[in-house]
Amino acid sequence: MSSTPTQAPYYYVPEPSRHPIRASLGLLAFGYGMSQWVNGSQWGAYLTGLGILWVLFVLYQWFGDAIAESEGGLNSVNVDISYRWSMSWFIFSEIMFFGAFFSSLFYARNIAMPWLGDIDSHLLWPNFSAVWPNAGPGGLVDTFETMGPWPIPSINTAILLTSGLTVTWAHHALRANHRKQAIQGLALTVGLGFIFVCLQVFEYVHAYHELNLKLTSGIYGSTFFMLTGFHGFHVTLGAIMLAVILRRLIKGHFTADNHFGFEGAAWYWHFVDVVWLGLYLLVYWM
Template sequence: MRANAPYYFVPGLSQWPVLGSVAMFFFILGMSQWVNGGQAGPYLFALSMGILIYVLTGWFKHVVGESQSGQYSARVDVSFRWSMGWFIFSEVMFFAAFFGALFYARQIAMPWLGDIDNKAFLWPDFTANWPNTGPAGTVDAFQTMGPWPIPTINTALLLTSGLTLTWAHHALIANKRSQLIWGLGLTVLLGAVFMGFQVYEYIHAYRDLNLKMTSGIFGSTFFMLTGFHGFHVTIGAIILFFIMIRCIKGHFTPESHFAFEAAAWYWHFVDVVWLGLYVIVYWL
């Protein structure tokens, strides 16, 4: 990065946003076909993933090349920080919507449906308990997922990953390359183990607890919250893996390493979301 560059770098025309839009088009088309039993759905989805991987690989390579060639100044660095901050804020609002849906269903809608007036006119046999199988057993009986052992183990894994990532950051600032690589490698490994446990948890929920997406409002909010969080862990681990590759290649210095910081912000955000999930979804 050229800290004192007298200009603000403006990239030229790029094909990547257009190709990304094409990938999103085939993704939506493929998923809509797939969930409705269309034969072309899986193939269109696979096509969208192939285009998306091509776009991300080419786009990121292009941006890394701009960075390594010294195109970015301190002004660009400030823009990147504001952009990442607003992106994480949008993610906060994204998860707030799902936490809000859970709060509304549990603390507002459930007592309202169970009060005397609504029981008399809607469902006389309805009991306002959480979780709920609906009036007259409209939802198949299921068991909830408790906090022990897998969610608690996953909490320990993510908290530890936050420590290893912070260790890596301090190593980068101190220009200790080996500690930096070890810290990032351990962080990625802990994220992968977390996802392995979550996959096992989902298998256990479907096979042994009969807990599914169709298990009323509890099932839908449980899988939406934990599923989207798992998706963010996966994306974060992939980002950190490529940041580790860049660290191995020597792309960052103690003075200039915003890409590392952006990935770290994202990972710590994912950690905080999980703590909320762990308490609200698994314990309360």
């Protein structure tokens, strides 16, 4: 945001927009296509893909309008405060999202598994062993190997921690009005983010083909892919956000005092880093 508060109205309210209804149609196509796809309809896959492409097209235009408003000097300090609160609540919702998944892991490991392994349950499932990782009652799940912390998860941990440092460097450089350093730091962050995703893809290929670890590999497999998969999606989303901010930074957007677009993306990236640290300890080590 390159405008100053004195140039902007007290609180800018845009005209009624076509974007929400268009995005809703794309989401409807996506949801209906998915429901048909999982039930065996071949055309459901095409409708799902069309819905995704349409939503991305709408978001491109929607964010473009928001950027134009900011660069046009329409966003005052009050709009900036609204953006900050909105991003804060969004990250809070993401905390609750991952909190639910970590809670499911805790419940399966520390509550359900000991309960299923007690004497009463042993009469129903005599072959069940209450140890983690767990594949359920014997014979129901194919044999698999667990994913350890070496080497890819540990390398990815170092990559994400380093990216947290580079995005902080870029932020401080922007605040000091050193745009070249800010661009360099942000470019490094984006590159590290995509390296992380590529290594995770390699890890998944290794898990499927060499460890026989799949989403259907009992509660261990389902919680492993649920947590790491959704985190990988968030890393991808965060890297795309930072790439857009990098493009804007190169074009000359943002000032040392007015750059919440940069800050919001950096907040999100730090959140992704913190979630990974919890995931690295609880999923790969414990």
